[in-house]
Amino acid sequence: MALLPREEWYDLTRATNWTPKYVTREELFPEQMSGGRGLSPEIWETYDEPYKVTYPEYVETQREKDAGAYSVKAALERANFVDTADGGWVSILKAHYGAIAVAEYAAASAEARMCRFAPAPGNRNMATFGMLDEIRHGQIQLYFPHEHTKRDRQWDWAHKAYHTNEWGALAARHFFDDMMLTRDAVSVSLMLTFAFETGFTNMQFLGLAADAAEAGDHTFASLISSIQTDESRHAQQGGPSLKIMIANGMKDEAQQLIDIAFWRSWKLFSVLTGPMMDYYTPLEHRSQSFKEFMEEWIIGQFERQITDLGLDTPWYWDEFINDLDETHHGMHMGVWFWRPTVWWNPRAGMSPEERDWLEEKYPGWNSTYGKMWDVVIDNLQNGRPEQTGPATLPMICNMSNIPIIGKPGDGWATDQGPKDFALEHEGRLYHFGSEADRWCFQIDPETYKNHLNFIDRFLAGMIQPMDLGGGLQYMGLAPGEIGDDANNYEWVGTFAKAAE
Amino acid sequence: MALFPLSSNFQGDFVFQLLPVDTENTMDEVAAAAAVHSVGKRVAPQPDKVMRVRRHSNGEMFPRDMLVQDAGLMPTESIDIIFE
Secondary structure, three states: OOOOOHHHOHHHHHOOOOOOOOOOHHHHOOHHHHOOOOOOHHHHOOOOOOOOOOHHHHHHHHHHHHHHHHHHHHHHHHHOHHHHOOHHHHHHHHHHHHHHHHHHHHHHHHHHHHHHHOOOHHHHHHHHHHHHHHHHHHHHHHHHHHHHHHOOHHHHHHHHHHHOOOHHHHHHHHHHHHHHHOOOHHHHHHHHHHHHHHHHHHHHHHHHHHHHHHHOOHHHHHHHHHHHHHHHHHHHHHHHHHHHHHHOOOHHHHHHHHHHHHHHHHHHHHHHHHHHHHHHOOHHHOOOOHHHHHHHHHHHHHHHHHHHOOOOOOOOHHHHHHHOOOHHHHHHHHHHHOHHHOOOOOOOOOOHHHHHHHHHHOOOOOOOHHHHHHHHHHHHHOOOHHHHOOOOOEOEOOOOOOEOEOOOOOOHHHOOOOOOOOEEEOOEEEOOOOHHHHHHHHHOHHHHOOOOOHHHHHHOOOOOOOOHHHHHHHHOOOOOOOOOOOOOOOOHHHHHHHHO | OOEEEEEEEEOOOOEOEEEEEEOOOEHHHHHHHHHHOOEOOOEOOOOOOOEEEEEOOOOOEOOOOOEHHHOOOOOOOEEEEEEO
């Protein structure tokens, strides 16, 4: 049977809407789930996704992608790359899988919401493929690390992380729930696909793919490149929604949704991707600094996209650009110092050569973040390892759920130190790591006000006993899972050699 | 006499930290308790200087002998500890 060429039927079928007879349109597309915002079906039918694909084309392409990634894995499995790789690279893999794999299933739910409830038929069509994409991403990123569970228990966190109260998992769940699972379909298209996927999954997947190839981890490189090609397609669902909202007088609302999602994405990736690129990846395999990658992919590309579509850069843009020099350095120190509380082994990335690289990429690093590492190194060199671990908890932001940090060292006293953007709301004192985090809360306090971050839970007596052991137990971190230095502190010796 | 949680922002350090103190602690005792989590861990000691406590939100410096219960602080409110 001859098939019609795609161009002869695609535009008709992708925009097909039907007129419901047994229920009203409002019942079929309830506002809370759909988010049609009172615009007519005819307006939503003008939704025109820039990337068009049919189901047969989709299946054929996806099969090829899977075959490629799985065959690379099978071919290299016996090479046992992770047994010879730097501990920092192994930690990147563990952190990535735990933070991303199960979240892909939540993303499948978000796509399913658009697939069923999006007011634009073109969006529903694209989201069908997006939903299948995210299921594939969940499956493949659980399957790939599974072969390593025989190596140690931390690998099991690829599946376990999101089912625990580990602090990073709490932060990620709070963010992804907000953006993917608690908003109407149109909001999801803006927040998940436009702000998060256009902006940030590019960084995690393209940036790390480049580093993976440099590091010789061809299995991981092919896996995440395979995922990124899906992301770059289904990330395009938000743009047409945005055009419709702007054309119908809803620019301010669209801007706000994107500004929330962008900021929240940034905070999460500052603790996840920043340390991976600038500290965990061995120096000789770093393709770009985190800041350089952010400048190219976020400031260069995302900023151009939002302004081309008629939006403004977010109101906090100057603070965001300033944070590119600071935030992830603090997050890295925090994760390393509180290393028992994560499911991977943080790599210090602190050899003299690496510190030179950090100073070159981030002028002033030595007089700020480097000063803290000087104290850590002195303790390790002089037999005081107990001074390099925590005896209390960091304060946690009530929006990002990650520590409240700022610039240390010289300059602290001249108004560059950490700032707590506190807010008293209905008798409760909330703490935020930035003006933008507090702004997100103030837009919709009803949504956020009852959430308890890790500190709130600790003070409420939900974590017993109230010490590090009780905290680790609450987070689900058992012996063999808790983190320690990725290179077994061997890097400390390089300073003694450098001094000789 | 009761346990009272504060949030400590120590000069030279990078992060606010949970600081459990007692309502009858003086500000000098609060500063000393905060130092345990920063000085010698990520901040180099400055033994020739006095550590002072101030309210983070407005910079109000507390007298060294003021008790926590007299400072008008909210539970978990942030304080700065600075070298003077």
